[in-house]
Amino acid sequence: MDFNTLCIHGNSEKYDTTGAVSVPIFQSATFAHPAVGESTGYDYSRQQNPTREHLEKIMVKLEGGFDALAFSTGMAAIGAVMELFSPGDHIIASDDLYGGSHRLFHQISMKNGISFDFVNTSDISMIESHIQPNTKGVFIETPTNPMMQVTDIKAVAELTKRHNLILIVDNTFLTPYFQKPIKLGADIVVHSGTKYLGGHNDTLAGFVVVNDEKISDRLRFIYKTTGACLSPFDSWLMIRGIKTLPIRMDKQQENAMKLANWLGDQQKVKTVYYIGLPTHPGYEISQRQGSGFGAMISFEVDSEKTVRDILEKVSLIQYAESLGGVETLITYPMLQTHGDIPKAEREAKGINECLLRLSVGIESAQDLIDDLARVIKGE
Known part of the structure; x- marks a missing residue:
């Protein structure tokens, strides 16, 4: 299916029987159980909500991943990804980053015991020269914010796979319409959905798209535990924005x-x-x-x-x-x-x-x- 069509019809699953063209906003915090030990598939909106699920399934199709998670903001999405790492782990990141990512890494992640090297990731040799025995991931923006440096995602992916590292790509500036990092070898793609995906400067949102079931399971646990999920109404706004x-x-x-x-x-x-x-x-x-x-x-x-x-x-x-x-x-x-x-x-x-x-x-x-x-x- 063409990308333009996927933006509108990327999830054909129906969530009600009225024939509504627009997916309903399930503005409910909790869902009743049919019987003891049974579920409709939805229990509590922090874990999952039908409107948000509809949005996440569209994002999976657009990025070509295994799973997608919709967060309350882009920074909440990146913050959850950082929870995949443990004290003592080392990450290599682009040295030209959105200020919020810079602040998170320096003031929160480092406090939690994660170390960083910030390098010009457009130079692959710079990434390779900073790999240490405890390096676990590489985080890149491409193009970077605000100096518009471009990193060869495929070349970095080949490097990270050789060293068994997780490659995380912030795809906010280009979106899956212009760039698909997972198809180029990335393991995780993050977005500030507030930006182009929403497109109307009227809501905050973030996304994590993953290409691995194990990473998906870990992030789903982090997601429901820390609770920075996207609300039903904001999910609907994002669905509407993605259509155009x-x-x-x-x-x-x-x-x-x-x-x-x-x-x-x-x-x-x-x-x-x-x-x-x-x-x-x-x-x-x-x-x-x-x-x-x-x-x-x-x-x-x-x-x-x-x-x-x-x-x-x-x-x-x-x-x-x-x-x-x-x-x-x-x-x-x-x-x-x-x-x-x-x-x-x-x-x-x-x-x-x-x-x-x-x-x-x-x-x-x-x-x-x-x-x-x-x-x-x-x-």
Whole structure:
């Protein structure tokens, strides 16, 4: 079945007898037992709920995995994955990460006895050189947030399999529409469903998709024990959002390409980071391992004054955290998404006072360009 069709009909199971086209919202915390020792298959919504199950089965189809779990947020999803590891374990992770992941690893996971090495995972030799006897996993974002570094998932998967490591890929930026890490060899895929999968900036959600029954069983136990499950109503919002994922992402990518090219011609713009540009160092890998480039752009301007002018004077583009929605959002990573990272560390990665991140929406590309041109060019 085609991906576009799967987004709408990826789970054909019926949960009621009314003929409702939209899956019902089973807004129930608990479910009655038919008799002693019998169950309808649903007992308590922390463990499973029909609306959430419907969503999870769609995500399994979209990512091509064995099982999917829907969480209350993307960080709850990553937090649950970290519970697969034990004190004394070592993980290698991308050195350019979403600030929330950086905060979790440094402030929570390390406290719990897990050690990390953060490396440029686009360089496979860097990953291999940091493997230790106690290394248990590799965690990558590709493209990374916010510097848009690209990692060859298949090459990393071959490396992790040789060393019996778990490969975890954050696929938030590209979604399974443009990139399928499990088919490239990943063991676990994580998402902030808040972003492109939901697509409307109106709900928080997270996903873990796994390709192994044993990992699924362990995560299901962690899931029901720690309880960060997605609510029935938010599950329904995610189901609704996923139905339009392909057409949204096609338009967003089209707009992003136009904006990236336009930004590259502006005198006040020093560098444009967009994986869809042939000049991007990860362009060929992106072409090989995905079917699209997404709609995330980071760009560095000439001064902090230009940054402030853009953030304070754009009118159509909104200065806000998050990404992936139908509305175009602009973010100042050093103050927002990466504000908790020490200055020297973030600046070493290129996250400085002149870097902005743009999540391109589905508006008219020309209107978005006009909004930026009015500020950058003083038009």
